[in-house]
Structures are given as C-alpha cells and as structure tokens.
Amino acid sequence: xxxxxxxxxxxxxxFFSACFIWNFRKTKDWQQExxxxxxxxxxxxxxxxxx
Amino acid sequence: xxxxxxxxxKIIIVVIFFVWFILSGxxxxxxxHLKEPLVVGEELFQVKRLSDYFPGIxxxxxxxxxxxxxxxxxxxxxxxxxxxxxxxxxxxxxxWLIIENVRVKKGRVLxxxxxxxxxxxSTRPGGAYPPDYSIKTPWGEQKFRQGDRWSNPLDQWPDPxxxxxxxxxxxxxxxxxxxxxxxxxGRPNGTMTEKTCYAMTQLIxxxxxxxxxxxxxxxxxxxxxxxxxxxxKGQDIAALASMMISSEEGFNIGVEFSPEALRGLSxxxxxxxxxxxxxxxxxxxxxxxxxxxKTDQELLLTGKDEFVMKAGKHGLLFEKxxxxxxxxxxxxxxxxxxxxxxxxxxxxxxxxxPILIENVPHYQDLIKNGIGFYxxxxxxxxxxxxxxx
Numbered sequence: 001x002x003x004x005x006x007x008x009x010x011x012x013x014x015f016f017s018a019c020f021i022w023n024f025r026k027t028k029d030w031q032q033e034x035x036x037x038x039x040x041x042x043x044x045x046x047x048x049x050x051x
Numbered sequence: 052x053x054x055x056x057x058x059x060x061k062i063i064i065v066v067i068f069f070v071w072f073i074l075s076g077x078x079x080x081x082x083x084h085l086k087e088p089l090v091v092g093e094e095l096f097q098v099k100r101l102s103d104y105f106p107g108i109x110x111x112x113x114x115x116x117x118x119x120x121x122x123x124x125x126x127x128x129x130x131x132x133x134x135x136x137x138x139x140x141x142x143x144x145x146x147w148l149i150i151e152n153v154r155v156k157k158g159r160v161l162x163x164x165x166x167x168x169x170x171x172x173s174t175r176p177g178g179a180y181p182p183d184y185s186i187k188t189p190w191g192e193q194k195f196r197q198g199d200r201w202s203n204p205l206d207q208w209p210d211p212x213x214x215x216x217x218x219x220x221x222x223x224x225x226x227x228x229x230x231x232x233x234x235x236x237g238r239p240n241g242t243m244t245e246k247t248c249y250a251m252t253q254l255i256x257x258x259x260x261x262x263x264x265x266x267x268x269x270x271x272x273x274x275x276x277x278x279x280x281x282x283x284k285g286q287d288i289a290a291l292a293s294m295m296i297s298s299e300e301g302f303n304i305g306v307e308f309s310p311e312a313l314r315g316l317s318x319x320x321x322x323x324x325x326x327x328x329x330x331x332x333x334x335x336x337x338x339x340x341x342x343x344x345k346t347d348q349e350l351l352l353t354g355k356d357e358f359v360m361k362a363g364k365h366g367l368l369f370e371k372x373x374x375x376x377x378x379x380x381x382x383x384x385x386x387x388x389x390x391x392x393x394x395x396x397x398x399x400x401x402x403x404x405p406i407l408i409e410n411v412p413h414y415q416d417l418i419k420n421g422i423g424f425y426x427x428x429x430x431x432x433x434x435x436x437x438x439x440x
Binding site: 005006024025030033034037040041044046048049050 | 065079
C-alpha cells in the first residue's frame with residue numbers, strides 16, 4: 001500500500017511541478033515569476049530524490 | 052532577433068533558478084552519499100550485514116554493516132549500537148573508536164556504528180543543521196555526516212496519522228514510525244525502520260548476545276540525561292558500573308530503569324524479547340536544545356551556547372552548562388568509559404561468559420588527547436582494512 005501511495009505522490013509532485021512551470025510561463029508579473037520558482041524548488045528536490 | 056523585455060527577464064530568472072537548484076541539489080546529494088572511511092583494527096573477524104540475519108532488509112538503505120571483533124565464541128558477546136539517532140554524534144564516534152582501536156582478549160564485540168544509515172543521510176527539516184562535521188586528527192580532518200533523528204523520508208514514506216507500535220499497539224507520535232528507538236523489537240513485514248530493528252533483534256538472538264549498549268545523546272532540557280537507562284534485569288550491573296565510573300573514571304553518571312509503559316525503546320523491548328540485557332546511555336548535547344543559538348558545526352563539537360546557558364540560569368535544564376560547554380571529546384569519553392565499566396562488571400559476575408577488552412581509550416584519554424588522536428589514517432591503512440559507512 002505504501003508503495004502505491006509513494007508512486008501516486010511522485011505523480012502528484014510531477015503534476016504540481018508542471019503547474020508551477022506553466023504558471024511561470026504565463027504570468028507577466030516578475031514577483032509572481034520568482035514566487036513560482038521558489039515554490040517549485042522543494043518539489044523538484046523531492047521529485048529527483050535529492051531531499 | 053530581439054527578445055521582449057519580459058522574456059529576457061524570465062530567462063535571467065530561470066538561469067538563476069537552475070544555478071540555485073544545481074548547487075542545493077549537489078549539496079544534498081553529496082551529503083547523502085558522503086563516504087566515511089573506517090579503518091578496522093587487527094581484531095576484526097568478520098564484517099556482516101543485517102540482511103545476513105534477516106534477508107527482508109536486503110537491498111534497503113538500512114542494510115547496515117556489523118563489525119565482529121574477536122572470535123572467542125566461548126566467552127560472552129556484546130553488541131554496541133551507534134547512530135540509532137545519527138544527529139547524536141557521540142554515539143557514532145564512540146562506536147568508531149572501538150572498531151578502530153579495541154583488542155579483544157576474551158569473548159566478542161559486535162559493533163554497528165550506523166544503526167540507522169538512512170537517518171544519517173538527512174538533516175532535520177527547518178533545523179538549519181550543518182550537512183556534516185569534521186574531526187581534526189594528526190593526519191588531517193575526517194568528515195562525518197550530521198544526520199537526523201528519523202529515517203530519511205526518501206527511504207520511508209508516507210508516515211501514518213498515528214503510529215501504532217508493534218506488538219504492544221501503543222499509540223505513538225506519527226513521525227516516530229521512522230524513529231529507530233521507537234520501533235523495537237521490529238517486525239518482518241513492517242516499515243524499513245521496523246525491519247531494521249527486527250533484523251537487529253534476529254542478530255541478538257542468533258549471535259547469542261549477552262549485552263546490548265545503545266549510544267545516544269540528549270538535550271539538556273530533557274530529564275533523561277547523563278544516565279544509563281537499563282532494563283530491570285540489568286539493574287545490578289548498571290548500578291555497580293555507575294559506582295565504578297564515579298570512583299575510577301572521573302565523572303558521575305546516573306542510572307534509571309526502563310519504564311514498562313513506554314514501548315518501542317531499545318532498553319525495554321530488547322530486554323523483553325531477547326535474553327540480552329540492554330543499556331541505553333545519554334550524554335548532554337546542547338546542539339539539540341530548542342533554545343539554542345546558531346546551529347553549526349562549532350556548537351555540535353564544542354557544546355557551547357549562550358542561549359542554552361541562559362535557560363540554565365532560569366532553572367530550565369536538567370544538566371549543568373557553563374562556559375566550557377560539552378565538548379565532543381568529553382561526550383565520547385563518557386560513552387567509552389561507561390562501556391568499559393559495564394563490560395568489566397559483567398565479566399566479574401559472569402565468569403563463564405567473560406568479555407575482556409583492551410586499548411579502548413578512556414574518558415581521561417580523550418580529554419587529554421582528543422578524539423582525532425585515536426582515529427586511524429585510511430590512506431596509510433593496509434588494503435582490505437578500510438570500510439566505508
């Protein structure tokens with residue numbers, strides 16, 4: 001069961017990372033651009049199993 | 052081609068982000084995969100892994116190494132655990148010094164210097180811990196991973212809402228399902244941390260271990276400190292060892308009995324589920340106190356902190372703290388002298404299962420020379436004598 005939850009969790013991480021990248025591309029506000037990337041960082045670190 | 056100002060700004064931000072991501076990712080990767088050399092002494096008989104006792108842990112990050120020193124099976128056997136909580140470095144360092152220096156005259160000494168390897172690969176989220184620390188030696192510096200109290204979530208996830216301990220069914224805090232000192236005696240089909248404890252329980256049973264010593268450190272605001280916590284069946288040994296330590300080693304250490312109502316701890320479950328007598332030892336580590344200041348390598352190694360000292364002036368500490376702090380040499384020395392005295396008392400009262408060891412530095416030796424003096428230089432070691440944790 002834990003393995004299934006973990007796999008789903010990594011899919012969720014990938015989905016939200018894609019959402020942040022999408023929003024980063026769309027926004028024209030520089031503060032929001034920085035905000036999206038700051039939020040993205042821990043998602044990527046976990047997705048790549050670094051932290 | 053001319054870039055629009057907004058697009059140019061995005062490119063700059065993305066470049067800065069990637070530099071940031073690569074630097075932080077590299078730091079976390081190096082910290083998780085840092086190899087710590089350990090030079091085994093002449094007493095090494097065998098290096099085994101936990102999977103030799105429980106194959107269910109094979110391939111896991113926690114398939115820890117067991118260093119078996121001495122081979123006199125007619126004598127007694129002691130198992131020493133360091134790094135159940137790797138953020139308490141005195142335990143790992145004490146285990147390290149034993150493996151590198153001990154001479155076993157009778158019996159066997161089994162040492163697991165990193166009992167929870169996974170927990171040694173992460174640091175506490177939000178804790179601002181250093182990723183590693185270095186010990187100065189006559190031949191240079193040796194670097195060790197800092198580690199955390201809990202197994203790395205990369206290796207064991209998700210945590211439950213409530214952790215129900217096996218087999219007692221006592222309800223514990225959710226994150227303690229990754230705490231190696233809350234998952235004894237372990238279970239074969241449990242989480243990685245539970246399987247690690249199960250493998251160590253099998254090791255204790257199969258190797259006919261007489262004594263288990265689990266090395267820890269504690270914050271000064273926690274009442275269980277500067278003490279030996281012992282299962283009731285080992286209370287005579289602990290009490291006598293405490294007296295011997297006071298008279299021969301130059302410091303005082305208390306004795307507390309393992310509470311029956313608190314489950315999952317080594318000093319309770321090993322005693323209840325195996326014939327071995329478990330001891331857990333705590334030295335003071337101001338680095339762990341919630342009121343500490345800057346959480347850096349210096350605090351970890353010197354144990355000096357003005358904010359924790361101030362807490363002491365307000366009567367909030369269970370151990371003294373002055374401007375001398377609690378240096379790592381003092382903390383490791385306390386562990387080593389306590390182990391020596393427990394073994395001595397055991398042998399005096401169990402002549403048919405003796406354990407005789409030599410050449411382990413005492414508390415006074417570490418005060419005088421420091422830990423680094425006793426760490427061996429891996430570059431000068433014979434081939435086959437260097438292992439990596």
